Amino acid sequence: MNKFWIFLFALVPLGVLGIYFWAHAQGGALWFPAGISEMGEDIDRLFWIILGLTGTIFFGVEALFLWFLFKYDGKGRDGQAVKYTHGNHRLETLWTVIPAGILVFLAVFQFKTWKEIKFRSNAPDVPLHARVTGGQFEWRFRYPGADGRLDTPDDLEAVNVLHVWKDRDIKLQLESRDVVHSFFIPAVRIKQDLVPGMKQLMWFKVTHTDGQPAPDLHEIACAELCGWGHYKMKGRLVVHETEADYRAWLTQALAKQNADQADLGIVE
Amino acid sequence: MSDSISHDTEHAHEPISVKTYSVIGGILVVGTILAFVFAEELELGWTATVFMIFGIASFKAALVALFFMHLKFERGWKYILVVPPVLLLIGLLIALLPDIAFRSYSIG
Amino acid sequence: MTTVPLPGEAETGPPIPTSKFALWLFLATEIMFFGAFIGAYIVLRSGSNGWPDPHTVLNPLIGTVNTVVLLGSSVTVVLAHAAAVRNELRKAKAYIGFTFLLGLAFLVVKYFEYNAKFHHGIWPGGPATYPGHEHYQPGMNMFASCYFTLTGFHALHMIAGLVVWAGLFFKRLEPRHELSIELTGLYWHFVDLVWIFLFPLFYLLPNK
Amino acid sequence: MNSNTAAPAAAHDHAHAHDHHHHQSFLTKYIFSTDHKVIGIQFLFTIFVTLALGGLLALGVRWQLAYPWSELPIIGKLLWPDQGGQMPAEFYPMLTTMHASVMIFLVIIPALTGAFGNFCIPLQIGARDMAFPTMNMLSYWFMWPALYFFLSSFLVEGGAAAAGWTSYPPLAGIKSAAPGSLNGQTYWLAGLLCVGMSSLLGSINYITTIVKLRTKGMTFFRMPMTTWALFITAILQAFALPVLTAALILQLLDRTMGTSFFVPENLIVNNVEAGPGGGQPLLWQHMFWFYSHPAVYIMILPAMGVVSDVISTFARKPLFGYKPMVIAIASIAGMGFMVWGHHMFQSGMNPALGATFMVSTMLIALPSAVKTFNWLGTLWGSRIQFTTPMLNALAFVSMFVIGGLSGIFMAATPVDIFIHDTYFIVAHIHYVLFGGSLFGFFAGLYYWYPKMFGRQMNEFWGKVHFAGSFICFNLVFFPMHILGMSGFPRRYADPYSFDTWKDAQPLNQMMTIAAVILGFFQIILVANFLISLRRGKKVDGNPWRSNSLEWHTPDVTPGHGNWGAHPPVVVRGPYDFGAPEAAQDGYLGQTENKYPGVKA
Numbered sequence A: 001m002n003k004f005w006i007f008l009f010a011l012v013p014l015g016v017l018g019i020y021f022w023a024h025a026q027g028g029a030l031w032f033p034a035g036i037s038e039m040g041e042d043i044d045r046l047f048w049i050i051l052g053l054t055g056t057i058f059f060g061v062e063a064l065f066l067w068f069l070f071k072y073d074g075k076g077r078d079g080q081a082v083k084y085t086h087g088n089h090r091l092e093t094l095w096t097v098i099p100a101g102i103l104v105f106l107a108v109f110q111f112k113t114w115k116e117i118k119f120r121s122n123a124p125d126v127p128l129h130a131r132v133t134g135g136q137f138e139w140r141f142r143y144p145g146a147d148g149r150l151d152t153p154d155d156l157e158a159v160n161v162l163h164v165w166k167d168r169d170i171k172l173q174l175e176s177r178d179v180v181h182s183f184f185i186p187a188v189r190i191k192q193d194l195v196p197g198m199k200q201l202m203w204f205k206v207t208h209t210d211g212q213p214a215p216d217l218h219e220i221a222c223a224e225l226c227g228w229g230h231y232k233m234k235g236r237l238v239v240h241e242t243e244a245d246y247r248a249w250l251t252q253a254l255a256k257q258n259a260d261q262a263d264l265g266i267v268e
Numbered sequence B: 001m002s003d004s005i006s007h008d009t010e011h012a013h014e015p016i017s018v019k020t021y022s023v024i025g026g027i028l029v030v031g032t033i034l035a036f037v038f039a040e041e042l043e044l045g046w047t048a049t050v051f052m053i054f055g056i057a058s059f060k061a062a063l064v065a066l067f068f069m070h071l072k073f074e075r076g077w078k079y080i081l082v083v084p085p086v087l088l089l090i091g092l093l094i095a096l097l098p099d100i101a102f103r104s105y106s107i108g
Numbered sequence C: 001m002t003t004v005p006l007p008g009e010a011e012t013g014p015p016i017p018t019s020k021f022a023l024w025l026f027l028a029t030e031i032m033f034f035g036a037f038i039g040a041y042i043v044l045r046s047g048s049n050g051w052p053d054p055h056t057v058l059n060p061l062i063g064t065v066n067t068v069v070l071l072g073s074s075v076t077v078v079l080a081h082a083a084a085v086r087n088e089l090r091k092a093k094a095y096i097g098f099t100f101l102l103g104l105a106f107l108v109v110k111y112f113e114y115n116a117k118f119h120h121g122i123w124p125g126g127p128a129t130y131p132g133h134e135h136y137q138p139g140m141n142m143f144a145s146c147y148f149t150l151t152g153f154h155a156l157h158m159i160a161g162l163v164v165w166a167g168l169f170f171k172r173l174e175p176r177h178e179l180s181i182e183l184t185g186l187y188w189h190f191v192d193l194v195w196i197f198l199f200p201l202f203y204l205l206p207n208k
Numbered sequence D: 001m002n003s004n005t006a007a008p009a010a011a012h013d014h015a016h017a018h019d020h021h022h023h024q025s026f027l028t029k030y031i032f033s034t035d036h037k038v039i040g041i042q043f044l045f046t047i048f049v050t051l052a053l054g055g056l057l058a059l060g061v062r063w064q065l066a067y068p069w070s071e072l073p074i075i076g077k078l079l080w081p082d083q084g085g086q087m088p089a090e091f092y093p094m095l096t097t098m099h100a101s102v103m104i105f106l107v108i109i110p111a112l113t114g115a116f117g118n119f120c121i122p123l124q125i126g127a128r129d130m131a132f133p134t135m136n137m138l139s140y141w142f143m144w145p146a147l148y149f150f151l152s153s154f155l156v157e158g159g160a161a162a163a164g165w166t167s168y169p170p171l172a173g174i175k176s177a178a179p180g181s182l183n184g185q186t187y188w189l190a191g192l193l194c195v196g197m198s199s200l201l202g203s204i205n206y207i208t209t210i211v212k213l214r215t216k217g218m219t220f221f222r223m224p225m226t227t228w229a230l231f232i233t234a235i236l237q238a239f240a241l242p243v244l245t246a247a248l249i250l251q252l253l254d255r256t257m258g259t260s261f262f263v264p265e266n267l268i269v270n271n272v273e274a275g276p277g278g279g280q281p282l283l284w285q286h287m288f289w290f291y292s293h294p295a296v297y298i299m300i301l302p303a304m305g306v307v308s309d310v311i312s313t314f315a316r317k318p319l320f321g322y323k324p325m326v327i328a329i330a331s332i333a334g335m336g337f338m339v340w341g342h343h344m345f346q347s348g349m350n351p352a353l354g355a356t357f358m359v360s361t362m363l364i365a366l367p368s369a370v371k372t373f374n375w376l377g378t379l380w381g382s383r384i385q386f387t388t389p390m391l392n393a394l395a396f397v398s399m400f401v402i403g404g405l406s407g408i409f410m411a412a413t414p415v416d417i418f419i420h421d422t423y424f425i426v427a428h429i430h431y432v433l434f435g436g437s438l439f440g441f442f443a444g445l446y447y448w449y450p451k452m453f454g455r456q457m458n459e460f461w462g463k464v465h466f467a468g469s470f471i472c473f474n475l476v477f478f479p480m481h482i483l484g485m486s487g488f489p490r491r492y493a494d495p496y497s498f499d500t501w502k503d504a505q506p507l508n509q510m511m512t513i514a515a516v517i518l519g520f521f522q523i524i525l526v527a528n529f530l531i532s533l534r535r536g537k538k539v540d541g542n543p544w545r546s547n548s549l550e551w552h553t554p555d556v557t558p559g560h561g562n563w564g565a566h567p568p569v570v571v572r573g574p575y576d577f578g579a580p581e582a583a584q585d586g587y588l589g590q591t592e593n594k595y596p597g598v599k600a
């Protein structure tokens, strides 16, 4: 019977491996969404590094654990002596120092990526591409018109679609109209909470569209609970190949907006 | 509640005389009035005023704690209880500074 | 089941009176409680867009007088305890009475101060603005929020203290009540300590 | 409590002055009891109710995730007859919010600190009761108003709180922001204030008891790990909880008195103006997490203590590295106050501050590493008995490692950008809280049951419960890591409306089925618990041949005052299993006065 329990515990690392390969084979919704940005690659790489480290630790710990369960199973060994020890100073030091090394390495190693993604001093020196306003339950994007400046009459207002173009530093200003939302583009691996009363900055660059047949497949989600319709805050990211494509879209959308003044230009 | 009478020596006798208590009470009152004068009557500028009024407040607090609450005369285990919260609060305050104190919020 | 201890066994438990230990522990939690309030107040005030000048909303003189009243009540507390230690129970009772009255006086003054605020439309969400200082509106609101919350919770703690003092006052004091007086006194001093900081924080601290 | 020994005269000079009624009525003996053991057991019974409640709410969540917008089985038609029994969208966040709130505040915290804390502390240190028995009773009775507020909030207009257990304002603070914020949130706050009161009273009591009432010879470094962990947990609680209390009060005032601590300027939510404002939403997040991060350690440390005791007992071997284990607990507690910002990496917190929190969060994994390796060290060279308590304790170790390691991903700030608020977090939560705390609770329950009731829980059904729970637990929660990698957001009533995640539904259906089965296995636990009260195998006072003091009471189930005429005298640490002078089976109780080197 005891072997059954050891087997049960052994199912954990086996199952972990199994589901890993199974999910990998599934792809799609069960794996990283295709990444399309530079920083996304950094983040993914970091993920893999941590997965490698923690995975090694995990399987190491599991191996010891299972081996001990197997080897020191008490069945039929009643009265046999155990190792009467209260601990070992050397070992304690060892297993404090080694993990400490690993953790300090991780802390230092990732700092650069974090800094690049979030420190304002690293924001690219480009004009704002658009202002994003989260509200229950939609994303509003305000693009500067021909004058390149926001909050002028020629701005374009769009709901739930963000248009960008490739290889361009996109800088967004994020605001919330009511409660806390979180602007999340899975394919870009970026996420930032929108706090009412605060102006956040976010920047990214789409470097490859991964041969997606439909470039507007990338979805935008809200990642902070914001009410009953939290799950409905679905937006789209449309990546144009060139700036000219983007400009063409902008002009067309602006024309449409002017045409039906009443409506705030819900494109599509 | 538990022990009604304790045989501990800590409060078997009063360490200070009535006179000392009155003197300390007097110092506290004078301190309060001084703080008022510094803040309201003298024009010291912001930094100096803040320094003075909170210096005086801390001094008063120290007097109350040391003499009225007997910290000066009794054994020091109380510090184990009250110093950590003070440190934690300082940590909390420091962490709050960049996000809230140095940032103004307004829409539009 | 057990026998004598091995040689060298120590007595356990430090020689600290149990209830006094618990009371200090309680005070430690109270430090965290008021500290959180005060910390929130400090950062909210310095992050605010326009905090009303203390002079326009509070009267520092009244604050000073009230502080003196409260400090006085702390003095009478220690005197009550000193008397109790010397077994002068009648005297102790008299000082407890004084403490009660001083504490009550503090609260009465607070009541009038609160009333004056209400009169000027200053309460959380109240209409108060200053002509020409409309941008004070959120600032004024935040001031009212902080002021009433912090001094309000301080006052609630005082009321709790007063109830205990009243209980002791109407009890037939016996020598064993010396501990109760000491513990209640410690609590009272703590409430006093909180006020020692609230006073400059609200009444005196000028805007930058 | 069958063998209620008449209070011996000697008990009176002990530091507990409450009187002994020789003929206690049912009411004073079982309901308004001040006996720490009865209070512990009261907590235990209450927890079964709340666990069922929290679990059923979870099943509601799971149903929606598996079959969104379809009829909720059994009760759907009753609740929402005009919608064909399908839950409305605003109900889903209420389910998750109340599921988490119930599980955390009414199950895990009261189970570990309430039930075990009360039952074990005085017994493990040789005290006759807690330092303040009446306060202790109050601490239990504060649980009921909390449960009342949580339950009745479902019935008020708008429904229960729906802003997540983290209750971020303005969603939680502004009444027009969500149906659940209309009234339910106020009830939630009131309930939490009651839980807080209960915890505060408890923790002051525990600390005082452990500092003051240890019996002769019970030095600090002879206390079992359970007591150590509960001691440090109580300190953690005493220092962290007041800040949450303050924050809860501020939010309550925001909601009811028109203050605006967390309401920014000129806020308009759902076309309703929220007053002049001037406050700052992030302040709540800081204050909340200043408590709630320590709170997650409040929920794991006692379980770690229990597991240490159980593993050492059933490995028949001393706990490896007792002192490092104590130091590790203490440093988890200490560092626990420096990492709260890791919940706010994406919140708009200053990123430099975030980097600071990232470093401290990385470092807090160290003491956990020490603990894990010491458990392994305890198993090394041991003689393992696979009893039900031991199985659950072993499960704790293997599950906590997974949950802890997933914490490292999130501590890495750039990775957290992607996985924050996805199911990766939900996986982490459940691996540490269910795989960790709850399995630790199970271990302790099976372990101390004989001391509580003089009978053992049925081992066979105990093992069935364990195996079922272990398998189903992993089936429900491990796939959440994978979902998290795909960015699957948490708190979504219908994630499948996104192309990115529409293919994840079959996996979720599998998880839901596993969750339902998991629930059924918990019924086995409850049944085993109840039936064993009458039918369980009768045992002597120390069925597991354990060393620590609680197993050395003069009666099988200790009576009032615990120790009969003479409180015990402790002569050694709790883990001298297998010492040369120990008994054949390794037993060497803390009171066994044997000289080293003398063979048994």
Ligand code: HEA
Pocket (backbone or CB within 6 Å): A054, A057, A061, A098, A099, A100, A102, A103, D166, D296, D297, D299, D300, D342, D343, D361, D362, D364, D365, D366, D368, D369, D370, D372, D400, D401, D402, D403, D404, D405, D407, D408, D410, D411, D412, D416, D419, D420, D421, D425, D428, D429, D432, D433, D436, D437
């Ligand atoms: C019992 C509860 C518990 C415990 C013990 C932990 C433990 C840890 N948690 Fe967890 N956490 C929660 C409960 C808990 N957490 C909850 C409920 C939330 C979500 C709240 C919400 O938003 O609703 C959360 C969220 C959460 C976040 C926020 C994520 C986000 O929202 O984006 C982070 C980020 O850093 C984090 C990190 C950690 C870390 C680093 C540990 C560490 O303490 C873990 C340490 C343990 C190990 C690492 C494993 C054992 C060690 C070894 C085998 C040694 C070798 C290891 C290395 C060298 C790496 N947790």
Ligand code: HEA
Pocket (backbone or CB within 6 Å): D048, D049, D051, D052, D054, D055, D056, D058, D059, D061, D062, D065, D096, D097, D099, D100, D101, D103, D104, D107, D108, D164, D165, D166, D426, D429, D430, D433, D434, D437, D438, D476, D489, D490, D491, D492, D493, D515, D518, D519, D520, D522, D523, D526
């Ligand atoms: C201790 C903590 C704890 C525990 C034990 C659980 C247990 C479970 N949790 Fe929970 N969970 C949390 C803490 C916990 N959870 C937290 C903190 C969150 C975050 C919330 C937030 O986002 O705000 C969360 C969120 C959360 C989510 C994410 C929701 C979302 O983000 O949209 C999900 C989804 O599957 C889930 C599922 C479950 C399930 C299936 C269980 C199951 O394990 C439950 C199994 C148990 C039962 C089913 C009990 C059944 C027993 C009976 C029926 C007995 C019958 C009764 C008698 C005879 C008396 N939980």
Ligand code: CUA
Pocket (backbone or CB within 6 Å): A134, A135, A137, A180, A181, A182, A222, A223, A224, A225, A226, A227, A229, A230, A231, A233
């Ligand atoms: Cu907006 Cu969630």
Ligand SMILES: [Cu+2]
Pocket (backbone or CB within 6 Å): D292, D293, D296, D339, D340, D342, D343
């Ligand atoms: Cu945390």
